[in-house]
Amino acid sequence: MAYLELQDLTKHFTKRAGLFGGERQIVKAVDGVSLDIEKGEILGLVGESGCGKSTLSRLIMQLITPTAGSVVLEGERLADLPKAEIRQRRRDFQMIFQDPYSSLNPRMTIYSTLVEAIATRHPNILQDKSAAENAVSELMERVGLDPRFIRKYPHEFSGGQRQRIAIARALGPEPKLVLADEPVSALDVSIQSQILNLLRQLSEELGLTMIFISHDLSVVRYIADRIAVMEKGKIVELQQAEALFDSPSSDCAKMLLDAIPQIRA
Amino acid sequence: MPLLEVEDLKTYFHTREGVVRAVDGVSFDVDAGETVGIVGESGSGKSVTCYSLLKLIPQPPGKIEGGRAMFDGKDLLALSESRMRAIRGKRIGLIFQDPMTSLNPYLKISTQLIEPLLLHESLSKSEALDRAIKELDAVGIPEPEKRIHSYPHEFSGGMRQRVMIAMALITRPEILIADEPTTALDVTIQRQVLDLIKTRQDELGTAVIFITHDLAVVSEVCDRVNVMYAGRFVERAPVADLFSAPRHPYTRALQRSIPAMQEKGEQLYTIPGLPPNLAQPIDGCSFAPRCEFSGDNESCHSGGQPQLVEASPEHWVQHCRGCVEV
Numbered sequence: 001m002a003y004l005e006l007q008d009l010t011k012h013f014t015k016r017a018g019l020f021g022g023e024r025q026i027v028k029a030v031d032g033v034s035l036d037i038e039k040g041e042i043l044g045l046v047g048e049s050g051c052g053k054s055t056l057s058r059l060i061m062q063l064i065t066p067t068a069g070s071v072v073l074e075g076e077r078l079a080d081l082p083k084a085e086i087r088q089r090r091r092d093f094q095m096i097f098q099d100p101y102s103s104l105n106p107r108m109t110i111y112s113t114l115v116e117a118i119a120t121r122h123p124n125i126l127q128d129k130s131a132a133e134n135a136v137s138e139l140m141e142r143v144g145l146d147p148r149f150i151r152k153y154p155h156e157f158s159g160g161q162r163q164r165i166a167i168a169r170a171l172g173p174e175p176k177l178v179l180a181d182e183p184v185s186a187l188d189v190s191i192q193s194q195i196l197n198l199l200r201q202l203s204e205e206l207g208l209t210m211i212f213i214s215h216d217l218s219v220v221r222y223i224a225d226r227i228a229v230m231e232k233g234k235i236v237e238l239q240q241a242e243a244l245f246d247s248p249s250s251d252c253a254k255m256l257l258d259a260i261p262q263i264r265a
Numbered sequence: 266m267p268l269l270e271v272e273d274l275k276t277y278f279h280t281r282e283g284v285v286r287a288v289d290g291v292s293f294d295v296d297a298g299e300t301v302g303i304v305g306e307s308g309s310g311k312s313v314t315c316y317s318l319l320k321l322i323p324q325p326p327g328k329i330e331g332g333r334a335m336f337d338g339k340d341l342l343a344l345s346e347s348r349m350r351a352i353r354g355k356r357i358g359l360i361f362q363d364p365m366t367s368l369n370p371y372l373k374i375s376t377q378l379i380e381p382l383l384l385h386e387s388l389s390k391s392e393a394l395d396r397a398i399k400e401l402d403a404v405g406i407p408e409p410e411k412r413i414h415s416y417p418h419e420f421s422g423g424m425r426q427r428v429m430i431a432m433a434l435i436t437r438p439e440i441l442i443a444d445e446p447t448t449a450l451d452v453t454i455q456r457q458v459l460d461l462i463k464t465r466q467d468e469l470g471t472a473v474i475f476i477t478h479d480l481a482v483v484s485e486v487c488d489r490v491n492v493m494y495a496g497r498f499v500e501r502a503p504v505a506d507l508f509s510a511p512r513h514p515y516t517r518a519l520q521r522s523i524p525a526m527q528e529k530g531e532q533l534y535t536i537p538g539l540p541p542n543l544a545q546p547i548d549g550c551s552f553a554p555r556c557e558f559s560g561d562n563e564s565c566h567s568g569g570q571p572q573l574v575e576a577s578p579e580h581w582v583q584h585c586r587g588c589v590e591v
Contacts (some may be wrong), residue, residue, distance in 0.1 A: 049422070049451045158539070159307065188306045188478045190522045193533035215451040218525035222533070242529060259456040260525065261481035263508055 001075055002036035003209055004060075004177060007034045009069035011055055029055040031233035032069070042203055042210045044224030044241065046217055046256060052233040053213050057179050061093055062209070064084050075178070091120050096172035098182035100162035104154040110165055111136055111150045117172025141243055143168045144198060160191035167198065171206070178203075181213045196223055218260050231254045267294035268439060268472055269318075272285035274342075276310075276317045279325060283544040287313045289496040290332075292573075294331070295440060299464070300473040302487035302504070304519075308540060310496040311476045315442045320346065321352045355385040358433035358471075362445035367429060368417040374401075374428055375413045381436050389522060390534075400431040403468075404461060423454035429462065434465055441466070444476045459486055480523060484508055489579075492516050495541050495551040498573060502580040512582040512589060514559075515552045550585040558588035 011030040015022070029052045037043050047053050058064045060071055062078055071078045073093075079087065097103040105113060107150040114136045119125055125132045137147035143164045154162055161185065170178055180199065184192040200223055203210050214220050218240070222225055227244045229237040237244065248254045276288040288310045295301050303311045316322050318341050334341040341352070354358075361367045369377060377394050378400070381394035388396070394413070400411035404427040417425060426446060433441055443462065447455040463486065466473055475487055483490055483504070490507050492500040492515065500513040511517045520526070521534045538555040541547055549566040550559070559565035565587030574584045576591045584591055 048453050189480065189524075190519060190536050192307055193522045193524055193535045196524060196532050197535065215453075217452070222524045222527065222529055255453060259452040261452075261455070261459075261479065261485050263481050263484045263520075263523070263526065 003039040003041075003074060004035075004037040005072040006033055006035040006060070007070050007072060009056070009059055009071065010067045011059055011064065012067045028233045030059060030066075033230075033233075033235055033262060034069075035228060035235065035238070037209060039209055040203070040207045041226070042200075042212055042224050044220035044227040045213045045230060046215060046220055046227060047230035047252070048215065048256070049066065051230045053230055054095050055229055055233075056183065056230070057095070057181055057211070057213060060177075061095060061179060062090065091173040093177040095181060096163075096166055096170050096177040096178065096180040096183045100159055100166050101154075101186075103166055103215055104162060104169070106154055108150050109153055110145075113154075113169055113171055114139055117169045118175045139168045139172060142171070142202070144194075155242070158191075159187055163187060163191075164194050164198065167195075167202070168264045171202070175208070176244055177211070179211045179213070181214070183212075184219060185216065187215065192219065193248070199223060215256075216260070217245075217256050229256070268297045268334075268336070270335040271314075271318065272333045272335075273414055274317060274334065275330040276313050276322060276327060277330050278327050280544070281400060285328075285543045286496050287543060288317060289543075291493075291498055292332075293491055293498070293501065295472050295474060297439070298466070298470045299473055299488045300486055302475045302477065302483045302490040303493055304483050304490060305493035306478060306540060309333075309493045312444055313495050314493070315444065315474060315476060317460050319341070319359070319442075320344070320349050321353075351385070354381050354438075355436045356438050357440045357442065358436065358438035359442045360429045360433045360444065364450050368425060370417050373414055373416055374420075378413065378428070378432050378435065381432065397431075400435045401428070401497065404428070404431045404434075405457075406431075409496050422450055423457060423587040426450065426454075426458050428586055430458070430465065431459060434469060434471065435590065436471060438471060440472045440474065442474045442476070445478070446475075447482065448477070448479070455482075462486070480508075480519060481525070492519070495547070496543055496585070497551065497570070498581075499583040500554065500581065501573065502582075506577075506580050510580075512576055512580065513552075514556045514585075514588055518555075518557070550583070550587065553554065553585070553587070556588065559585075562587040 010032050013027045013029055015025045015027055033056060045053055059066050089216055115132050118135050125135060136150060140147045145164050184195050185193060202208060212220060212224055224241045225240060226243050228235050228252055229252050237250040237253050244253060248257055272292050274288055274291045278285040278287055291314055305311050317329055321482055329342055329477055332342060375394060375397060378397040382388045382393040382396060398409045398413055401413055406412050406427055447458050450458060467489045479485055487504050490502060490504050491498045494515050500516045512519060518536045522536055524533055527533055536555055541551055549568060550571055553559040553565040567588060571583045573581045576582050582589055
């Protein structure tokens, strides 16, 4: 049994069109996706904008309810759980977003951002100030930030450092599954490598299962074990990362590969 | 004679933390019809260089401290605001990184697209509209006569960037400044936009100054490349030379750090440290603190800032006495 199973996951949105919204159009954002993800695996999810990557990630995160199908985590069907239980479970899956400039609260210091994340798993830590500080410092060191900066605000950091804070925040609740939605797309090339190294190292150290969403296949090739290619709400190809690069079978994968700018020397 | 000749451009920002030397003595030229790249990390001064040429630097705190930018016999840096207005958006066009925020969401595309024509070419509204529809057609917007009456939010990101390109090129500028035009876009859309810029450039004979941090994009679109670090150019070469025989340690480090160039599974190479604080004076090579060759080498860290020298024909490199051989 796989660690995370997506069984025929489907999400349709109804769009009203025409005068007075009389006509209904159905947008099949995610259309029968089935995927198995093993524990400790990094799965790359690629596709053009509008292919349904983000809707799929929201379904996995239980932020929206599926039209049909289900998400099964360690043999448990998440949709069957009561709402309060899902809220408890949400600690187990965390997200890292594309833009580290808008995904951190500008009015909270690094300390308050991270201690809040840790407290979702260990509420008692709020009573003990020195334990809390130690836990935050440890978390900062883990993602390569100097604990001296514990009282600083997000605007005092560079883009790469902010993404490290966002990663630390995601790791705070000790998740089992991390969903990274274009985590390096907004960063400079030289910073991208640092963040990719960090994510890879963390997944090895902590045994994290990760879904890495991107439109840039060259980045996904480096980090992912397997790559799923998504087009119009469906998974059209699923292969080992290297194999996908060597012999893509779907037109969508070929097109994404052709689009990567190449260094011509 | 080059179309644009920039000489020793210096733009400083006077802030509370001190004088930030954002652009510190930059020289380059652009020939008619060619594509010149400026590549570097965030904060290296790429955009400030180009905005200085068009008087788009907020003054204060910014101030152009020196240099010349000769365009058609006139020094752009010395022009009055009213003279500059006849050049900016007419003879030198601009496209920005983010097509989501650089179009006015309250105005129809038609209004925004014909504005430069009404301002610069005093056409009548209906003539201008005809031209605008043709221009939309040329950048590949389907049903342009209908789409021109839409609002920006009715277009996708890639389509908006096409509209931006149409707007920048509608006055047939001699130079187009493209500031990270594809950074916010998907790879497939990026490919389309790069191809479009190239096609329109060939059709119209426009010179393009292409600003980006993405070396792969540079290698595909540029004829000549300037590598910028800490407010100065560290290397300038024809694109093939730069990638086959990079000379400056920074250029080499930048190339090594591209994820796509590395083997799967091995630790990705990263440049250690951070770019220098430009408010502090730098003695010696500005890259020395992060450079793997410099170490304790005294000649990397002293003796004033190294100058650009021509190492081989048309290949210029900042001559750091410690680790660059010329």
